[in-house]
Amino acid sequence: MSINVVEKIDDIVKVRHVLASVFDKNGLEAFIPELLRINPEIKFFSTGGTYSKIKEIIGDAAESCLTQVSDYTGQPETQGGLVKTLDFKIYLGLLTETYNKAHNEDIxxxxxxxxxxxxxNLYPFKDTISKPDVTVEMARGNIDIGGPCMIRASAKNYLRVASVVDPADYDAIISEMKANNGSISLELRYQLAQKAFDYTAVYDRTIADFLGSRASDDVQACYQF
Structure with missing residues (x-):
């Protein structure tokens, strides 16, 4: 497998397209309108409850700046929300390198x-496993796949993407964008990437610890054979 070694990037990257899918919706009421005030041309792509929340926040403006991920990808969500953001167009948009000609041709x-x-951000897995009488199957069903993938992909490409997992960072992001004409610096993108990878690492560690604490009999008891 060949690995691209990137030498040229932009320090300051203007935010034009935002992908949003969160469990913790605190702070969106201020953050989303501020993003729009800074750049009225910004476009949001979202799913499920986050889509509904953003639509509620921005009202009539949603018609021109908010798109369901399924409408963007051309693929409907699978039953139970099993697959929503795991799509080639999404990950192409997250992982492309600014000055890679082949990547831009794919775009x-x-x-x-x-x-x-x-x-x-993700539904806290620790809340699931803290419930009385939780089974391995109940826990398995609450393991988020698309969310961590989306966060990790954006964090890997801190070269041009800001990966925002903590509502506590919203104010700092808005301040920087106001100072930089709607753009975010490499310094802040890198800081956000560090936090994003730590966030998904803790999430995965919680899952691994839970599964490791259950015996095979606990697993078999969940299913009919």
Missing amino acids: ERTGSVHIDMVIG
């Missing part, structure tokens, strides 16, 4: 867009 070929910011 154009597929009608994708460069995603500049991800707002993403």
Whole structure:
């Protein structure tokens, strides 16, 4: 497998396209309108409850700046929300490198867009496993796949993408964007990436510890054979 070694990037990247999928919606009421005030041309892509929340926050403006991920990808969500953001167009938009000609040709070929910011956080798995009488199957069903993938992809590409997992960072992001004409610096993107990888590492560690604490009999008891 060949690995691209990137030498040229932009220090300051303007935020034009935002992918949002969050469990913790605290702070969105202020954050989303501020993003729009800074850049009225910004476009949001979202799913499920986050889509509904953003639509509620921005009202009539949603018609021109808010898109369901399923409408963007052309693929409906699977039953139970099993697959929502795991799509080629999404990850192309997250992982493309700014000055990679082949990547940009793929963007154009597929009608994708460069995603500049991800707002993403996860349902706390520890809350699931803290419930009385939780089974392995109940826990398994609450393991988020698309969310961590989305967060990790955006954090990996801190070269141009801001990965936002903590509502406590919203104010700092807005301050920087106001100072930089709607753009975010490499310094802040890198700081956000550090936090994002720590966030998903803790999430995965919690899952691994829970599964490791259960015997095979506990697993078999969940299912019919």
